[in-house]
Amino acid sequence: MTDQEAQTATESSEVENNTSENVPDHGAGRGNEAARYRVKLRETEAERDTLNTKIQRYQWAEVERHLDRIENPEILQRLGHTLDDFLTEDGDVDPVKVATVSGQAADDLGLKAETHGPRMPLEGRAPSSGADTPKDVQQALRKALGIQ
Template structure:
């Protein structure tokens, strides 16, 4: 019976040795996957930050119509997520609404509109050819230019 007792012990030792090898390989593989996961998470975070930066820039571009300094859009604590639609895209109507609310709360942040000029008015600019107010002088004809002997030129 002693012979039969040693055989199972030998099998247990062999299993334990085999398990430790398998466990070491499994740990290496798990470590490899953890490293891949950390790399993927870092890349995801980087891309998320880039997207947020681009969306903030786009929101500021849209807000420029209403605000002198488009970065004022964020000064009242508005978050980018409040300007996104259900799909995560920037909602131009929501940006315009928030920019108008910001201008209503802070009038001095409003974009200055250039004064409208009347191009035909006394302020200069272009004048219509039909005004008749220009000092129009008829150009000399070729006949008058070439025929200087008569003194008409």
């Protein structure tokens, strides 16, 4: 359930709450009591749905934190994986399941594994200013300083 759906459910329960409070009492105290319980039930259900939505967002964020070769968990969702594919029996995110499923998905998509850590272009080389020889460097410095 999305936040918008939860908000709609909450608003509809507030409308019902206002309606049940405006019901005339014709000696039917039990009917009003039952209506109040129904309203309370709907409010509690809407609150539960909102909390479940928040928990799922946190769980997906935890899945994303454990992803290796895939940067976005939405890719896994589009491949048909649900949050349940990554949870333990207790409802916690299992990093091993995340690594297994995301690794298999990356292989299926043809994404290459990073084998040697981050790539550093021109690693081990001295930085160059574009000047190839010491004489070129001297000329560049003289020009920059205004010395002829």
